[in-house]
Amino acid sequence: MAFVNLKKKEVQAKIVYYGPGRGGKTTNLEYIYNKFNKRIKTEMVTIKTHGDRTLFFDFLPFDVGKIRGYAVKIQLYTVPGQVKYDATRRLVLRGVDGIVFVADSMAVRREKNILSLKNLQKNLATFRKSIFRIPIVLQYNKRDLAEQGIPLLSLQMLEQDLNSKLKAPYFEASALSGSNVVATLKRIIWMTMSSLLKELK
């Protein structure tokens, strides 16, 4: 849930990067952190296993600047993608205002993408939120792997599997190289803020 501080003229909103394990959620945040290093005054918080898998969440506070005279602070989170961390994902989703669903374009991950999206829908429902009403952007990550000859899901297949009902904006991306990472972020921030402004009216 977003918080508007009328005294400080500040809005705080929460955006969560969701998706299957090893899909690129943490890599997205790492890219954003490195790219905007001079603007982000704090360290990125990561709670992970020895094997570098996200265990609890990653967190990155991001000051967007002023919108209509209000300082906008976006809290970016990722969830652990592995199936066994479902309870943890639910905790991190609490109070979410916008979602980036990071899908893994590798052909072998097709099933995991679908299961993860269904899992997101289920976990949102525990907070009485609908996946069809919350601001959401899809990111089809790892498109760069095509250059290495790794079989990828086509855009049509990804759209059919994940976006046929949602009809959400989507970006083909490579979190490792940074391609469309910032575009994804800008879009979800814009959608989240638009949704908040509508709610406040």
Add this chain to the structure above:
Amino acid sequence: MTYMLGRKALDEIEAVLQQDLSDVGVDCIFLIDMAGNVIANLDNGEIKHDIYSLAALAAGNFAAVSTMARIIGEDEFSLLFHKGEKESIHFSKVLSDFLLITIFAKGISLGFLRLKVAEATEKIKRILEPFYTT
């Protein structure tokens, strides 16, 4: 769900945190919601903690511990407190959507802190209740 707090409510909350906690020697106090947003924070001027990261972690920590409580058949644990060498941290739930977190040094006993936190929590509940829509 978005919620707003105006100057009057925030001033009242800050006054409670100042008088009941900061003035008795608590080093750092922050009131957050369960999403990890910082509603109010006060410190003794010497503290340079990253409040936003602490808030995110505190909300996650509290939520994780609450879930563990439910798994073992408890509604919730009455005490959530981490003891450090020099500084300790205490969590207290305010209504069902907010957390009052205090960081205090060795000079303050846990019992005394819990007493002051309980008093402050009651006052903050009364301030927040009119805005409470869930």
